[in-house]
Amino acid sequence: MSSGIEFAKDGHVARVKLNNPKALNAISPEMDDALLAAWTEIDADPGIWVAVLSASPGKAFCAGADVSAGTDRDGRMALGGGLTGVGGPQYHLRTPLIAAVHGYVIGGGFELAMCADVIVAADDAQFFIPEVKAGIIGEAGIIHRAVRQLPHHVAMGMILTGERLPAAKAGQYGLVNEVVGAGELDAAADRWAAKILAGAPAAVRAAKDAALRGLGMPLDQALTTRYEPIEAYAGTKDQLEGVAAFAGKRKPVWTGR
Template identity: 55%
Template sequence: MSCADIEFSREGQIAQVRLNRPSKLNAITDQMEQALQEAWLEINRDDSIVCVILSGAGDRAFCVGADISGAHGETGVGFGGGLTGIGGPLLALNKPLIAAVQGYCLGGGFELAMCADIIVAADSAVFGLPETNIGVIDHCGVVHRAVRRLPVSIAMGMILAGERLSATDAVRHGLVNDLVPCSEMLEAASRWAERVASCSPGANRAAKAATYRGLEMSLPLALASRYPEIDAFNSERIAPSSSGG
């Protein structure tokens, strides 16, 4: 990995991507963006990886967004290595992604967590959108994902009034799948990853692609549509072996 502030490793079929800048609450720099993009592209290419855990180092924060103390966004890479599609092209991850969130999860960091398919939160997690509170707003993806992942009234309270969401309320509103003590968070995320990895990797990839594509449609259209990822998976699954006769 080209940046020490991003750790990329794997154990068997499960990849680990870790924001490693705890002294700055894991705020993301341009160098980190490029390293994250390298990680996501490698994960997409490597069929032996079937699931990914994204986490942040330290106890104080998962991520507080972009590091605005210096130049940021000059690489042309979307925030989070392209995963969010903010400030650059959207990079779609084709493997299930689990976010392990502790402490502050704010702004772009909240956006990055919402890119995950499954969120495991420590009881210390606090979710927030401080942009309008501090007078900063751009073509901000957090407003669009938040109203899709949360009840609209809850999301708008966060967007317009800077209200923060506790880990307990995040579970209650369906944002978080699992709430655990901070000391157990990574272990809980690993358990989720193992459950995902025990399922069919090809079926999971096809299901993820079809699910998010269908969310962009009305329900009748989603039900009536065909999804190329599912067709491709089913074709491979039923294809006769080369030695068959």
């Protein structure tokens, strides 16, 4: 991976870390290239069952796009290696993603965190949408995600005032799954990864696919739609193993096949 992104595989877990602390872990075009390469490799590797996104220690998880590195993105991809869908084509990550956030979670960095399936936050995390306070407004992706992932008036209050949402409140409003001490953030992310790894990997991916695709449909359509990953899972070794383990009152042993 290029400078600014660390990528490693740890058993069935892929670890992706933003490492641009001098710029509050803001994402440069080069970092976007590396992130897209990471997401693509993660989805293509059958041995990776869950991914964890974190950032190097410091004041911020991520301050959005690194404007000091240049603003011309050449239409290559959306911010966050394509995850946000802002500034270019969106990449739909099939693998479950956990975001472990700390400090300032600002603008596009806030949006990147909301692209994750699970968010764990250090107790010093502060989420905010600062555009109006700076007298600017551009791509509105963060706004559309905020009003979908927070109570309406909480989101609108943040959007219209630029006020910060502390981690404790984010937990109360359901924006994050867990709030922990800063020194416990990595361990909390690992606990959530272990919970996800306890499920059959193909079933987990199929569940994610159906949940997210169904969000864009009326309920009656979502209920009657056939989801290819769910259908493809039927009759697999892991599906049969789940049935056998349940019947035998034992823990299943997943192979990803």
